[in-house]
Amino acid sequence: APGGRGDRDLGGVPGECRGELEGGWRTSGKRQVTAGDARAASWEAPGGDGAHAGKIYVRENEDSHDRLLRIDVTTGAVAVVAGVAEADLLVVFDTVCGDARGFGRFASCPGASRRHHAYVGGLLEHTVSVASLCRTLAPRYDGLDGDLLVTAALLHDVGRVEELRWETTVERTDAGRLIGHVVLGERIVSRAIESVGAAFQPAAAMRLVHLLISHHGETEWGAPVRPATLEAVVLHHADDLDAQAAGFMQAVAGAAVMEEPWSDAANAFGRPLYVPAARPRASAPAVTNAMR
Secondary structure: OHHHOOOOOHHHOOHHHHHHHHHHHOOOOOOOOOHHHEEEEEEOOOOOOOOOOEEEEEEOOOOHHHHHHHHHHHHHHHHHHHOOOOHHHHHHHHHHHOOHHHHHHHHHOOOOOOOOOOOOOHHHHHHHHHHHHHHHHHHHOOOOOHHHHHHHHHHOOOOHHHHEEOOOOOEEOHHHHHOOHHHHHHHHHHHHHHHHOOOOOHHHHHHHHHHHHHOOOOHHHOOOOOOOOHHHHHHHHHHHHHHHHHHHHHHHHHHHHOOOOEOOOOOOOOOOOEOOOOOOOOOOOOOOHHHO
16 A cells, blocks of 8 residues: 555454445444535443444545545544543534534644645544644643543644635635634634533633643744643643644655655755655554443
């Protein structure tokens, strides 16, 4: 397969999802989704009682290489969502992303208009990467609220779906130019919190919103406020790490195709970059037992 990915072992995918991912995204018959030709895969919160079950959607892609990558990304998304135990946070996430149209747009949206993940599907790929980093980092720091951090990571760039249009080329909408994805995303999530009602504690809502509006780190980088909680600091650096690493790989892609050891200096980093040797891509994180 292109890029050395080879065939994927779907053992980490929950059984109810596996039939939808094998053999060109077959649907299991539980639900047919028409918006954007998406297909549904289920998640269930830890505990296995089904009380907080939801759906996650992916857009079909006919290219086999992209399909294998999308299986990895989708499996990772299901695993990350399954790791959130706080019911109120799951409800907020499900309100934002729990329908075919909403997540269909999220799954196809580019991650940015340039520099990193600036291609169809880039937002989902970037989001899963940042959320997976946050899930790994959370246990290392005493007092850090892992559920809050991971939920914010899943939602931190949701405003991109209103900031960008990508029918033919990736470009900013009027709202994207005048308001920007940080504020647009805060509005989307705040509406979801309001729809949950009084069950969502105001203090928790304020902390979640703070993570969303501070994730760019500095005001000159587009953050209305700078990170002021432990979770906000970790989210900012996880987001920046993934953006920088993805930007690096994008910058050296041309040199890698030409089998050159170095890129030229005409890139976002402003200097020649060493091209890493190609390695097989690791599979997405395994899904927890509660998912099976």
